[in-house]
Amino acid sequence: MQSQSSKHVRPGWAALPPMMFMALAALVPTSVRAGPCSAEIDRLQAAVDARIDTTAGTGRMTRESTAAMEHHQPTPGSIAQAEEILGEGSDYEQILAALTQARQADQAGDATSCERALGTARSALGR
16 A cells, blocks of 8 residues: 555656756757758858958958957957958958848748848858
């Protein structure tokens, strides 16, 4: 015969399955929840990053920024900004802005606006 205490479940344990579900849902890759043009945004971002790296590696040199001296890693945006200051890669700021617009449209599920922003980024990248 079972004791009375074995039939009772602790209140904290009752909440465990929903909490586990929420934790697992948070770990689901972003691509599962991707918008209508996420793959193209990722592909174009990789192409832009590669182009920025190439330009940064072959262009003129300048002083290190305060962030660099504080051991902060450069971002594609910070590299593009430095290139623009040197008069090189002036289109990168426009490309990165267009990619930001594409991401916002993608998250909103607006495929038309996303494609328009990607078109702007592709045009600027092709110059």
